[in-house]
Amino acid sequence: EVQLLQSGGGLVQPGGSLRLSCVASGFTLRTYAMYWVRQIPGKGLQYVSGMSISGNSYYADAVKGRFTISRDNLMNTLYLHMNNLRAEDTALYYCAKRRDASSNLWGHFDYWGQGILVTVSS
């Protein structure tokens, strides 16, 4: 059974840093593109970052230069390193798996983590 278990959220001051983790089980992480998507509570969904099978990464303009996506193939874990956090980064962050094992980065998302709340406030 495919599962994505997230951890690492919390309260951080503006300008601070945080690392989110997403442990995958039931499949091999490196054989699928993986993503981070965020949602301001009560609002819509926003794509944040993605990593292809080959390791290429992509970032939304709003986080480019501040966030870094990475993965640990041995630990079957996806990460999102967030630096220089701003109040507007406050959201529920989801990791998500691409539906099919394509080399293309852009996909639809068939499994999602439970979501982890990041709050940026002084």
Place this chain on the structure above:
Amino acid sequence: EIVLTQSPATLSLSPGERATLSCWASQSVSSYLAWYQQKTGQPPRLLIYDASNRATGIPDRFSGSGSGTDFTLTISSLEPEDFAVYYCQQRIDSPTFGQGTKLEI
């Protein structure tokens, strides 16, 4: 950035009725459009991918259609558990989501 616009923002129906939700893209996304269902406190659930393909385990009362810029999600006969928020998402370019349609009783 490709903008997806969903209509209506809120749809009020009763169990047993037919629901029709729309999603328009600011430029062609071919058939690379998905629909998700999200209930309060839960992550989104993939319903339809590539415009018309039901995801694993999705009941056949859910169907998707369209291509290019105009897409439709149809729920043929609403069940009580179908009342939720629905989002469309494109994957022809950097993924974007619509703003959502709330389906309420």
